[in-house]
Amino acid sequence: MIVAYNAFMYFMWFIVTFYMIYIVLSIVVFKHSLFEKPEKDPNYNPFCSLIIPAWNEQDTVADTIKSLHKVTYQNVEFIFINDGSTDKTSKIITKYLKKIKEKGDNRFRFIDNKDNKGKAARLNQGIEACKGEFIACMDADTEVEPGIFEKVIPEFQDPEAGAITVAVEVANKKTWLNKVIAVEFNLGLSLLLKIFSFAKVVWVTPGPFSIYRADLMKKIGGFDPNNITEDHEIAFRIYKEGYYIKNTMHARVFATMPDTFKGSYYQRRRWYSGSILTMFQHRKMLLKKEHGLFSFFIPFNMFIIFLSMGMFVLSAGLLLHKIIKNIIFFSQTGFNFFEHWTFEFNPLFFGRVNFLGMTMFVMVILFILLGLLNSKRKLSDNPIGIMLFPFFYIFYQIYWWGAVISTIIKKGKISWR
Amino acid sequence: MEIKYRLLVASLAITLTLFAAIFLLGSVLNQEREVSVEGTFSQINRDFSEMQTISLLADSHDKDLACLAFKEKLKDLDGNLWDLGSDLEKFSSASEEFKKSDYYQEQKIHFNENEVLYYLVLSNVVETCDLSKQRILYFYADRDNCSKCDDQSFILRDITLDDDKLNEDRELAVFSLDTDLDVKSIDILAKYYNLSNYPCLVINDKNPVCGIQSREEIMTSVCENNSDLNICSN
Structure with missing residues (x-):
């Protein structure tokens, strides 16, 4: 068992450390390009459409409307689409849009559907109804920065950019879990997407806010209504068409995350179930040179995830075995845990596996610190989240295992909600 | 080459270098472990030679002075053997390679031979010098043949740690003898006490008992022999 564990640890270490070093090196190399802005043409103000599907968003949709009202870009339409909400979403949207219209803001439209068809279907309805040269999609529990369109549109000067993603922040950082997720988003849905966009391997156009070329969206037929992670699935078709997904760290949106562990787990x-199913759906695209690094990166990423899951099970099994063994031992001596507690530091008591573990941990810490500092974040803004983030790995495993087991049990028929 | 590919190559090179460095460090530490074990062994060998000399002195010259010297030397030997046993255990759990090495196996045999030697010397000294040191012979086998041996080792270790805490000179001497090592002296002792299933304990050369013994059972046997011991009043 120990031999298998050590062999697995060596292998896992190599793959993960390679990945971490690649990221850290990229941060250092692209340090000055992270916040680089393309030249802005003041005369280029293309018409844009923003689609906001909403299902039972009565608690958040008003703030979303208020934030959109503050958007400074004028050549834009905001299309709210109700997806048969059973709460007061429809009433709230109608009420707020009326108020805004009275203030002279005519950029808003509302399509009030009574039936529920799912997010992807409603986004497609919006794509059909909109007139923009660029189509943005946004969640109804997200707030945007006023200057977001001025920041994202110049990124389309790159003719290969099919879609632009922005930095996603957590709006509600009250619970410790959301503080940790905020760090995950700072690194994962901002910095990493930027880093990976240099390598043209961004695998998602996050639901909170992403903007696409309208002609591309119409050509590929919009979103897949049968996929539960439509924002991940569309990435495959964007790359298939020869485009890539670009990220800008200048523009930020603030998404509301579930406040409870249960809510976060379901999300x-x-x-994760969606990413497994999507990879299977587009399996023919994988490991094909004509689809670039993206087609290699996706299975590599998934491989790392499954490798870490194996590692987690093995470590948890060994730990549990050790705990049970110690309970049995201490039961023989009246549970005198602390009576004989001694600590002796001697480098000779450390083996290769310990050093491998230590370097991996150091790499993770280095990535977090370098990542946050180069993303222009203050470490003092979210100290709890930063401290707890290295241990997020445990939650991550729970989420992943839940996804894998659900996918198997439900044979891939996992619902959006 | 495009920068994204250059980064991949550079990352691979750094990872390989780091891996090689850790691998090398592991080898260096294994060598250091060997040096450390050899150092303790040579100290133990010196202790044994000196004890033999003192033993001759006790026979031919002043017995009281020799016993005093014996007592002093026993304390050193006891400590050195304890340190060696504990280091071997920690080194083997730190490095799988060290644990599997011929060197470690040889040292383990050597250590067990020394344990028997120490036991015999101590038995002799206890009689000659009328010492109150209690002796426990602990026979064990590997985990596959003895599921309770780990538990028994833990109990004995717990008692020894208590003894260490209470007394400057330990009142107990526990000799752990691995019956799987093919050490002749251990085989002879096991045959002498007619032992076949492990763990087995022989306390002060009397009544061998096999099967796991609780802390209380061991302490009762030890204290039956001498109730004035500090560990018996604890």
Whole structure:
């Protein structure tokens, strides 16, 4: 068992450390390009459309409307689409849009559907109804920066950019879990997407806010209504068309995350189940040179995830075995845990596996610190989240296992909600 | 080459270098472990030679002075053997390679031979010098043949740690003898006490008992022999 564990640890270490070093090196190399802005043409103000599907968003949709009202870009239409909400979403949207119209803001439209068809279907309805040269999609529990369109549109000067993603922040950082997720988003849905966009391997156009070329969206037929992670699935078709997904760290949106672990678990389960199913759906695209590094990166990423899951099970099994063994031992001596507690430091008591573990941990810490500092974040803004983030790995495993088990049990028929 | 590919190559090179460095460090530490074990062994060998000399002195010259010297030397030997046993255990759990090395196996045999030697010397000294040191012979086998041996080792270690805490000179001497090592002296002792299933304990050369013994059972046997011991009043 120990030999298998050590062999696995060596292998896992190599793959993960390679990945971490690649990221850290990229941060150092692209340090000055992270916030680089393309030249802005003041005369280029293309018409844009923003689609916001909403299902039972009565608690957040008003703030979303208020934030859109503050958007400074004028050549834009905001299309709210109700997806048969059973709460007061429709009433709230109608009420707020009326108020805004009275203030002279005519950029808003509302399509009030009574039936529920799912997010992807509603986004497609919006794509059909909109007139923009660029189509942005946004969640109804997200707030945007006023200057977001001025920041994202110049990124389309790159003719290969099919879609632009922005930095996603957590709006509600009250619970410790959301503080940790905020760090994950700072690194994962901002910095990493930027880093990976240099390598043209960004695998997602996050639901909170992403903007696409309208002609591309119409050509590929919009979103897949049968996929539960439509924002991940569309990435495959964007690359298939020869485009790539670009990220800008200048523009930020603030998404509301579930406040409870249960809510977060269901959300993640959907994301991760969706990514497994999507990879299977587009399996023919994988490991094909004509689709670039993206087609290699996706299975590599998934491989790392499954490798870490194996590692987690093995470590948890060994730990549990050790705990049970110690309980049995200490039961023989009256549970005198602390009576004989001694600590002796001697480098000779450390083996290769310990050093491998230590370097991996150092790499993770280095990535977090370098990542946050180069993303222009203050470490003092979210100290709890930063401290707890290295241990997020445990939650991550729970989420992933939940996703894998659900996918198997439900044979891939996982619902969006 | 495009920068993204250059980064991949550079990352691979750094990872390989780091891996090689850790691998090398592991080898260096294994060598250091060997040096450390050899150092303790040579100290133990010196202790044994000196004890033999003192033993001759006790026979031919002043017995009281020799016993005083014996007592002093026993304390050193006891400590050195304890340190060696504990280091071997920690080194083997730190490095799988060290544990599997011929060197470690040889040292383990050597250590067990020394344990028997120490036991015999101590038995002799206890009689000659009328010492109150209690002796426990602990026979064990590997985990596959003895599921309770780890538990028994833990109990004995717990008692020894208590003894260490209470007394400057330990009142107990526990000799752990691995019956799987093919050490002749251990085989002879096991045959002498008619032992076949492990763990087995022989306390002060009397009544061998096999099967796991609780802390209380061991302490009762030890204290039956001498109730004035500090560990018996604890």
